[in-house]
Amino acid sequence: MLSLESMSDPARAKDMRLAVNLRPPDGEFTLLLGDGRLNVAPARVDDPDCVVTGDQNAHLSVHFARKPVTAALADGALVVEGDTEAFGQLAGAFRDLAPLTNRAEGRRTSNQSLRKAFIAPRSQIDR
Structure with missing residues (x-):
């Protein structure tokens, strides 16, 4: 929660x-x-x-x-x-979160796509 x-x-x-x-x-x-x-x-x-x-x-x-x-x-x-x-x-x-849904196929994007959307790249964190 x-x-x-x-x-x-x-x-x-x-x-x-x-x-x-x-x-x-x-x-x-x-x-x-x-x-x-x-x-x-x-x-x-x-x-x-x-x-x-x-x-x-x-x-x-x-x-x-x-x-x-x-x-x-x-x-x-x-x-x-x-x-x-x-x-x-x-x-x-x-x-x-609608942009993360593949509407044409009616399924979620990959976990990798979700991580890109919500988690800063490691290179940005290490700065």
């Missing part, structure tokens, strides 16, 4: 203010979104906009694979208590 911070997009999140408690099977986390920044902490806030229960894959499918929140709720992968629209807005705060 902590990787969500690195995948947020400040430009997309600049006008959002949300507090979301996440309850995956392995713990509890809080997502605080404000001023274009997303902070994830292994804790919870007392008065969140919503509380979302479900496994990590269900969260990732909504935030990164752009699975509609309504579909995740309908199939029972996620349960949202509170403001469902707030959780839907949260999905818009992340980078668009």
Whole structure:
């Protein structure tokens, strides 16, 4: 869940203010979104906009694979208590991974392509 911070997009999140408690099977986390920044902490806030229960894959499918929140709720992968629209807005705060999808063949690009997109080359790190 902590990787969500690195995948947020400040430009997309600049006008959002949300507090979301996440309850995956392995713990509890809080997502605080404000001023274009997303902070994830292994804790919870007392008065969140919503509380979302479900496994990590269900969260990732909504935030990164752009699975509609309504579909995740309908199939029972996620349960949202509170403001469902707030959780839907949260999905818009992340980078668009669509360019990494090979639309013609309907499959993901190679792991090497993903590494190039998100990890600085070793030559840049060693400088």
